Amino acid sequence: MAGLYVHVPFCARACPYCDFDFQVGRRPDAVAFIAGLGCELAARKDMSPETGVIPPGDAWPTVYLGGGTPSLLGVDGLRALAAFIAANFPGAGRGPGSEYTVEVNPEHGDPALFAAIAGFGGTRVSLGVQTLDPHGLAALGRVHSRTRALAALSDARSAGLDISADLIVGWPGQTLASLRADVTAIVDSGARHVSIYGLTIEAGTPWETLVRRGKRRLPDPEHQTDLLLAAGEALCAAGLEHYEVASYAAPGQRARHNLGYWTWRDYLGLGPSAHSAVYADDGSVIRRGNRRGLGPWSADPGIAGELDPQAPLAAAAEGLWTGLRHLPGLDLAAFLARFPAVDRAWIAARTLRQVARGNLELGDACLRVAPGRWLWHDSIAADLLA
Numbered sequence: 001m002a003g004l005y006v007h008v009p010f011c012a013r014a015c016p017y018c019d020f021d022f023q024v025g026r027r028p029d030a031v032a033f034i035a036g037l038g039c040e041l042a043a044r045k046d047m048s049p050e051t052g053v054i055p056p057g058d059a060w061p062t063v064y065l066g067g068g069t070p071s072l073l074g075v076d077g078l079r080a081l082a083a084f085i086a087a088n089f090p091g092a093g094r095g096p097g098s099e100y101t102v103e104v105n106p107e108h109g110d111p112a113l114f115a116a117i118a119g120f121g122g123t124r125v126s127l128g129v130q131t132l133d134p135h136g137l138a139a140l141g142r143v144h145s146r147t148r149a150l151a152a153l154s155d156a157r158s159a160g161l162d163i164s165a166d167l168i169v170g171w172p173g174q175t176l177a178s179l180r181a182d183v184t185a186i187v188d189s190g191a192r193h194v195s196i197y198g199l200t201i202e203a204g205t206p207w208e209t210l211v212r213r214g215k216r217r218l219p220d221p222e223h224q225t226d227l228l229l230a231a232g233e234a235l236c237a238a239g240l241e242h243y244e245v246a247s248y249a250a251p252g253q254r255a256r257h258n259l260g261y262w263t264w265r266d267y268l269g270l271g272p273s274a275h276s277a278v279y280a281d282d283g284s285v286i287r288r289g290n291r292r293g294l295g296p297w298s299a300d301p302g303i304a305g306e307l308d309p310q311a312p313l314a315a316a317a318e319g320l321w322t323g324l325r326h327l328p329g330l331d332l333a334a335f336l337a338r339f340p341a342v343d344r345a346w347i348a349a350r351t352l353r354q355v356a357r358g359n360l361e362l363g364d365a366c367l368r369v370a371p372g373r374w375l376w377h378d379s380i381a382a383d384l385l386a
């Protein structure tokens, strides 16, 4: 089984904090982009797993259309992309236990778009709400309004789609009260899955330039921590469970596609900058990154930008890191089945220091980040990888 990801590299305009791979333009050429995906697929079909290609004949329980802004393709473009996927990955994202997610920006989220997504088999939308506070939307350079975002939530729910909403915390001037109000409003409007991201200043973004010139301050880490904790409290009070470092879900609403990453499932990424990973029986893994940028990728979509083969022990160490993002814990039996080069003694030795510090809990069946220590996931993981 493998997850399928397609990176749609178009945005109407650039948000000043974003370092994702996208091209700005109001009219993306969906036909040319889908033709490029076809070329990429044709080139990669002939490759072996050693080049980061999923073996043919795999099952595809989850599909994720991300970006960029997939919803900028509009109804016709999204339908064409879905038809391409259905033709090349029969049954992908369909059937019991499957999931088919489309990222939608609120300014595009109207009844016609959501009806189209549901019509081609989409089950879930990920809405880039970020905040409902007008000051926050202006600070983040977003084009949608609070009213538009709430309407999109309502329209997606009316179309029968599961809804995930993204929130950013740490934008200039954000208060705990504003954040709590955002959480309440989006949960009341139908979001049953919420992902919370702390604002970071990424290299090469307009905000990084402003910070360097002293025209914008870095987010205050202590305030950002307070915001993350306040958001978590509000979401749990609303009945969502904190199940992944950055994610909260109502019962039955955990993100299945992302769960594949945290449980070491193969995945295939198509489109500019998309990543793939293929695990071998010995636990080694080939990671493949596509060329970044629509232009370089379009020039030869079948060529990898980077290949990152990992030997079994290195892959197992990274497997601990990804697996620990899932807060209920890492299933030790599944881990050892995926990474047969290591054993329980290796896990115990590798985690000894963090267990002694009270950051990890190691039981007979499960390894997990100790309750309340999720904020330190990155430093715990860095220690495990060292």
Ligand code: SF4
Pocket (backbone or CB within 6 Å): 010, 011, 013, 014, 015, 018, 019, 020, 022, 067, 068, 069, 105, 128
């Ligand atoms: S945050 Fe989303 S909409 Fe904004 S530039 Fe990045 S990918 Fe595009």
